[in-house]
Amino acid sequence: MRIHLFVPCLVDQFYPGVAVAMCRVLKKLGVEYAYLTDQTCCGQPAFNSGYHREATELAERFLKVFEPAETVVAPSGSCVSMVKIFYPQLELSPAGKRTLERLGPRLFEFSDFLVRELRVVDVGAQFRGKVTYHDSCHLLRELKIEEQPRQLIRNVHGLEFVEMDDMQTCCGFGGTFAVKFPEISTAMGTDKAAAIERTGADAVVANDSSCLMQIAGILSRRKSRVVPMHLAELLAQGI
Amino acid sequence: MITGPIKFKEAARRNLAAQDLRENLRRATSHSTTLRLKAVSAVPEWEDLRSEAHAIKKEAIDHLAEYLERFESQATEAGCKVYWAETASQAAEYVVNVCRQKGASLVVKAKSMTSEEMELNTALEGASIQPVETDLGEFIVQLAGETPSHITAPALHKSRTQIGKLFSEKLGMNFSDDPKELTRAARAILREKFMDAGIGITGVNFAVAETGSLVLITNEGNGRMCTTLPRTHIALMGIEKVIPRFDDLRVFLKLLARSSTGQKLTSYVTILNGPREARETDGPEELHVVILDNGRSQLLAHPHTREALYCIRCGACLNVCPVYQRVGGHSYGWVYPGPIGSVITPELQGISQAQELPFASSLCGHCSAVCPVKIDLHHMLLWLRKSAVDSALTSRGERWIIKLFAATMKRPGLYRWSGMLGWMVQRILAPRGKGLRVPCWSAGRDFPPLPKKSFHQLWEEGEIN
Structure with a gap:
């Protein structure tokens, strides 16, 4: 199978290791991947802030860049939701609409792609330690992806999986919410970090770098020993 | 207001x-x-019930005028006096006038968020009529001179101890934080008020168009007493409370209590069909129904938000x-x-x-x-x-930031250049291996350090294969 990588701007700029890890897992599974080098941002920050004009411009651009792609995989539930769930709410050009109609159903979040499209739950990864999983809101409630990441984590060799309290409660990032309401956002993140620490886990896994940026920021401030990790990074361990 | x-x-x-x-x-x-x-x-069929409730509410709101008129004519036939209020102040004025006509100086009230919209207690007090909240949570909130902080649990923001202190301070009783004892104290006061009140005011959970029935969902029984003891009952409802058929209650009663308090059903489900009839011994002599718009009909015209009118106020x-x-x-x-x-x-x-x-x-x-x-x-x-x-x-600042953001993201070259610029700024300002201090972020969290190379750079340099 051949896919195109959708590397969200946050991953590209702050967490390139996540996309590198995703590539390593895909390669192990025999998936060929290509990268369209003109890609930037899907426009979510503008859309979530209410600026539909700017969001539409970036959506049009995204669809144009990804026009040559047939199947697209991204290590983010949030950015995939933006395209699949929220692009249809924008007033797109006929050409943009056509691309979206074709591409939408072929755009996958990473864990969903592995489990439902490739039908793989064991990628052969190895990790010695206790791991807990945070349900990212967009992944869980927009894309309804709940079991796929857990299946993948449970099948990592040597790993002990443990659920945290309130695993489906928001970490408090919420895009611009995190900077518009920093006190509330931090309070939410602090409770999330406490729930993570209570499990005694060595690592916390999530499928969105945005949530991980929030969780990692708080864990680091608390001088916590828990390592935040993207699912792709976990699955690339030992392969 | x-x-x-x-x-x-x-x-x-x-x-x-x-x-x-x-x-x-x-x-x-x-x-x-x-x-x-x-x-x-x-409830295994929970999701189906939700869909069914959504469909019923859609039907009610899509044909709102029709169902409201049906409700009005059925309720009127049953002996109710129906008053349409366009604004909250009109509704409050109507209630005050009814109280005046009846010569009532004391009013007992059940929990009603619609009455909060109307700022009814202030209006009544302004007319020298004493409103007494009889829902325990509302009673607490009224005693404290506050407003409800929750739709179904008005005093949710207070602890037992805080309520105990409030009671001992305002009611002159010995301090206790035992809910039973506090409830008993409130009950003793409220019983007398019920006997003396000329008018009872309640909200409405559902208004059935088919039968003209008013449905009240409560747990303490005081709500029901507001509808039976005083000679006049005034029920307040927003226009969105109407449901088409009596049978629809089957769906809503299953959903409401479970969503709100986790109960299968609340302790009291009161269904009222007009005031006391000549052959009956109980119930109020007069039943007024105030139907309040207060901006709701404008919401009808908003395609993306009109479904907010489906709300059944479960909390x-x-x-x-x-x-x-x-x-x-x-x-x-x-x-x-x-x-x-x-x-x-x-x-x-x-x-x-x-x-x-x-x-x-x-x-x-x-x-x-x-x-x-x-x-x-x-x-x-x-x-x-x-x-x-x-x-x-x-803000103007935000508009500029978004414009700048979009302009950058439309130009891959500029996007990459700003990434590199960020890395250089970080190298100058941040300690080695650490992220920058970012306003609105760093007070309680660390900001991630930018890596030297973006994924794009790694790809271009052939480091990924």
């Missing part, structure tokens, strides 16, 4: 810092969410909202707090009065997931954000 733009941010910051409040909110909301989850998991969206759980109901500045409040306050009071509210959400979507009538609350917040932007209510 809101007298100026709601200052959510300011209030939230203050409430977030109040440790007692945080703990009270945490305890109460986690209790309700646990009970709700238990009750809901026991589930408040209980699960991570923002509400931390800042409490009073931060939201008007009658309805939480996610539903963030949608209907801007719609009923004007977006310019409440422009911060739609932004006060991480868009986690938990509210929409628990809503028993499937209101897409968090997506409505997105539409309201757009409406704030379209009405030029966001």
Whole structure:
């Protein structure tokens, strides 16, 4: 199978290791991947802030860049939701609409792609330690992806999986919410970090770098020993 | 009435810092969410019920005028006096006038958020009529001189100890934090009020068009007593309370109590069909129904948010909202707090009065997931954000940032260059291996360090294969 990588701007700029890890897992599974080098941002920050004009411009651009792609995989539930769930709410050009109609159903979040499209739950990864999983809101409630990441984590060799309290409660990032309401956002993140620490886990896994940026920021401030990790990074361990 | 733009941010910051409040909110909301989850998991057809309720509400709201007129004619036939109020102040004025005509100086009230919209207690007091809240939570809130902080649990923001102190201070009793003893004290006071009151005022949970019935869902029995003891009963309802058929209650009664308190059914389900008839011995002599618009019909014209009128006021969206759980109901500045409040306050009071509210959400979507009538609350917040932007209510600074952001993202070269610029700034300003200190982020969290090379660079340099 051949896919195109959708590397969200946050991953590209702050967490390139996540996309590198995703590539390593895909390669192990025999998936060929290509990268369209003109890609930037899907426009979510503008859309979530209410600026539909700017969001539409970036959506049009995204669809144009990804026009040559047939199947697209991204290590983010949030950015995939933006395209699949929220692009249809924008007033797109006929050409943009056509691309979206074709591409939408072929755009996958990473864990969903592995489990439902490739039908793989064991990628052969190895990790010695206790791991807990945070349900990212967009992944869980927009894309309804709940079991796929857990299946993948449970099948990592040597790993002990443990659920945290309130695993489906928001970490408090919420895009611009995190900077518009920093006190509330931090309070939410602090409770999330406490729930993570209570499990005694060595690592916390999530499928969105945005949530991980929030969780990692708080864990680091608390001088916590828990390592935040993207699912792709976990699955690339030992392969 | 809101007298100026709601200052959510300011209030939230203050409430977030109040440790007692945080703990009270945490305890109460986690209790309700646990009970709700238990009750809901026991109903295998829960999702079907939600869809059914959504469809019934859609039918009711799509044909609102028709069903309201049907309700009016059925209720009138049963002997009710129906009054249509366009604004909250008209509704309050009508109630005050009825009280005056009846010569009532004391009014007993059941819990009603619609009466909060009308600021009815203030209006009654202004006419030298004493309103007495008989719902225990409302009684507490009234005693404290506050407003409800939750749709179904008005005093949720207070702890047992705080209520004990309040009672001992205001009612002159010995301090106790035993709920039984506190309830007994309230009951002793309220019983007398019930006997003396000339008028009982209640809200309405459902108004059945087919039969003209008023349905009240309560747990304490005081609500029902407001409808039976006084000679006159005034029921207050928003226009969205109407449902087409009596049989529809089958669906809503299953959903409401479970969503709200985790009960299968509340202790009291009162169905009223007009005032006392000649052959009957109980019930009020007169029953007035006030049907309030107060901006709701404007919401009908808004395609993206009109489903907010489907709300049955269960409070589930408040209980699960991570923002509400931390800042409490009073931060939201008007009658309805939480996610539903963030949608209907801007719609009923004007977006310019409440422009911060739609932004006060991480868009986690938990509210929409628990809503028993499937209101897409968090997506409505997105539409309201757009409406704030379209009405030029966001700051000039923000508009420029978004413009700059979009301009950068449209140019891959510029996008990459700004990434590199960020890395250089970090190298100069941040300690080695650490991220920058970023305003609005770094007070409580560390900012991630930018790596030397972006994924794009790694790819271009052939480091990924």
